[in-house]
Amino acid sequence: MGWISSKQQERDHNGQRNICSADGHPSTDEDPLVTNLDGFRIHRSHTTDPTSGFYGQQQN
Numbered sequence: 001m002g003w004i005s006s007k008q009q010e011r012d013h014n015g016q017r018n019i020c021s022a023d024g025h026p027s028t029d030e031d032p033l034v035t036n037l038d039g040f041r042i043h044r045s046h047t048t049d050p051t052s053g054f055y056g057q058q059q060n
């Protein structure tokens with residue numbers, strides 16, 4: 001699953017594991033969360049949207 005930042009680990013421990021750190025909305029079947037290069041969980045759609053600041057930022 002990749003590297004998780006300490007800030008995201010705090011979010012996980014606060015029950016926000018399934019909440020996108022970019023927009024505050026929950027994960028969905030159509031748009032699951034992925035880990036970005038800064039170690040935060042965000043919707044996959046952010047990393048595939050060329051107009052998003054997270055475009056191409058998904059960890060492998």
Ligand SMILES: [Zn+2]
Pocket residue numbers: 020021022023024025042043046
């Ligand atoms: Zn999102």
